[in-house]
Amino acid sequence: MIPAFVPLKILRYGFRKKYPAERFIPPAKDLKKSYDVVIIGGGGHALACAYYLAHTHGITNVCVLERGYLAGGNTARNTAIIRSNYLTPEGVRFYEQSLKLYREFSQELDFNILYSERGHFTLAHTDAAVRTSRWRAEVNKQLGVNSELIYPDEIARLCPHLNMSDKVRYPIMGALYHPPGSIARHDAVAWAYARGAAKLGVEIHQQTPVTKILVENGTVKGVETPRGTVYANRVMQAVAGNTSMVAKMAGFRLPIRTIPLQACVSVPLKPFLDQIVVSGSLHVYVSQSSRGELVMGGSTDPYGLYSTRSTLDFKEGLLGHMLELLPMLGEVKVLRQWAGMTDMTPDFSPIMGLTPVKNYYIDSGWGTWGFKATPVCGMTMAHTIANDSPHDLIKPFYLDRFVEYAQVGEKGAASVGH
Incomplete structure (x- = not known):
């Protein structure tokens, strides 16, 4: 029996005798x-x-x-993260409109971008970071964006794999929680x-x-x-x-100054991390892709450079902080590493x-x-x-x-x- 949820388009494709590939872009012309x-x-x-x-x-x-x-x-x-929990009213309005367009994207363009709402956590490790999170949450709420400051008990309930111990260098004191935070296939x-x-x-x-x-x-x-x-x-x-x-x-x-921003992915793992986790203090962010890879990034490099090379220094620093947040990853291997060029404004x-x-x-x-x-x-x-x-x-x-x-x-x- 064919499941009722299989789209008709896939059924038609499956019963074809020939499978001509769809050409996305017409042949090049003068x-x-x-x-x-x-x-x-x-x-x-x-x-x-x-x-x-x-x-x-x-x-x-x-x-x-x-x-x-x-x-x-x-x-x-x-690293394909989508969110709208910014700090200024101008930024929040702008990115909230983008998030709305992403939600309608696959339907409008008839293209599966693997859009997946995960919930976005911006961790706070200091009193100052907690105050900033509270500030951002209030700005977001005033503009109709779903965002709130939550504390360790709630963080542990929503994201049970995080290390919530207070016996670490940067204990988690709170988080800005943004439920619409998502990822998509770039x-x-x-x-x-x-x-x-x-x-x-x-x-x-x-x-x-x-x-x-x-x-x-x-x-x-x-x-x-x-x-x-x-x-x-x-x-x-x-x-x-x-x-x-x-x-x-x-x-x-x-x-504008142009500086590299590096990232990496792990080998595929059984799905365990449903959320997007970010720490501004540790300069780290991580989510798990639909293929099971952990997609991880850190801070920009401290110097201007037009290059997309990767460095050992980035990997050592990033993974050290990753192990503080998720200690069970100690034996996981990195699959690949890369960098992009970021244009930073004042x-x-x-x-x-x-x-x-x-x-x-x-x-x-x-x-x-x-x-x-x-x-x-x-x-x-x-x-x-x-x-x-x-x-x-x-x-x-x-x-x-x-x-x-x-x-x-x-x-x-x-x-x-x-």
Whole structure:
């Protein structure tokens, strides 16, 4: 007997005699001489923007230019955590909208991203950390976000595998508990947006780096690539760790420093950790993937570097703290280790919207929280490009706030030390 919950689509596929693979992106074609919009970068944010330009605003003459392969940069190098329990009202509203879009994602784009609500714990090991957690919880509640400060007894009940002993260097005194905290498959998010955009007529060109940005009288005119010059009415960059270098080609500077952020995964284990656990004091965060791997990360490296190499120092420091939280993992082996390039701003909030160059837009400064913002970035940047005016949700993240002393301080909610 076939179970009633098996989707009809899977049944049809199972009874086929032939199994033609679905092509996500049409075969590559020659670049056109001009487009309404050129998007530099082929990661999650860029592809989401292309999708919403076509889907919501009807702008389909769009070209996405990626120097490597799709989602091969920071989209492929993150730890796939989704949450909205930030510290400032501006940040909470922004990420709460992203979380809502993630909940509807698979249905809208007909693509399983393995979205899984786990509950997110930000552990507090000091009186100061408890006060910050209480502060964040109150801000969250005022804005309708499910978040609360809980104490050791409740933490032990909800997450029984954590070491709650007070005989350790950093005893757990409390936690900010965020039940909607989730994880999702990062590459699935990017591929879903790529497929959706391509179906609507967006052109996606891989292995096509931008070598020059054409600016005349303060207005962008197009870009140069090894495959020829491409003219455009409007251009957006969403290039993660290469933000400052691409902005320099457009003729302006950004208050961003780029530093590596490392992570690793263990060999697959029998599922035991349902929650996402974060400790800002220990500079560690961990969740268990649907394949059983423990996905673990730590703080950013203490120096600027354009590199995705991994180090022994990171692994030793991270795993030492992991064993304090979860001592039973002493014999578990690390499967692989990697790093991504994070663009850090002075106030730990992104830089989005208009730039000093007319018709040139930017989606940048994501530091360690870019993946969770993917849908809302696509939605708001598409609105900004289509209307040449920033969406209300991203108005606080304008570039000139650093000149006007109007920063949006999110350091207290970044979850890992920087």
